[in-house]
Amino acid sequence: MNASIYNCNVIELPKIHNRAGNITPVSSCVEIPFNIKRVYYLYDVPGGETRGGHAHKQLEQLIVAASGSFDVVLDDGVIKKTVTLNRPNYGLYIPPGIWRDLNNFSSGAVLLVLASEKYTEEDYIREYEAFLTYKK
Incomplete structure (x- = not known):
């Protein structure tokens, strides 16, 4: 997989303002x-x-800090980059082939994940050395 951390980007999601509370809709595609x-x-x-400590072979994800904050450490096997998520109308897009670690959770943080596939254990790469081999 040729994905690099440069294929990971923060996406601003719609935010509909309301005196009674904001809403952010997210639709597929x-x-x-x-x-x-x-x-x-x-x-x-x-x-x-x-948390995290894995990569995916096929799965795409959007990670959102629904509440609180946390850091996502992205790793493409060559370069590492840390992205802090702390606003519920921003999500981090992660394509397949990127290792991720999740840390520095604030008290009460809620991490929301929107995923492109249902859970299958075969899609996970859970050992970092196996990830590096996969990237070659």
């Missing part, structure tokens, strides 16, 4: 470049914990 087949979220991450 409209605000994001893929069809959404799975949605999940992480919460109650203990202080100091790191």
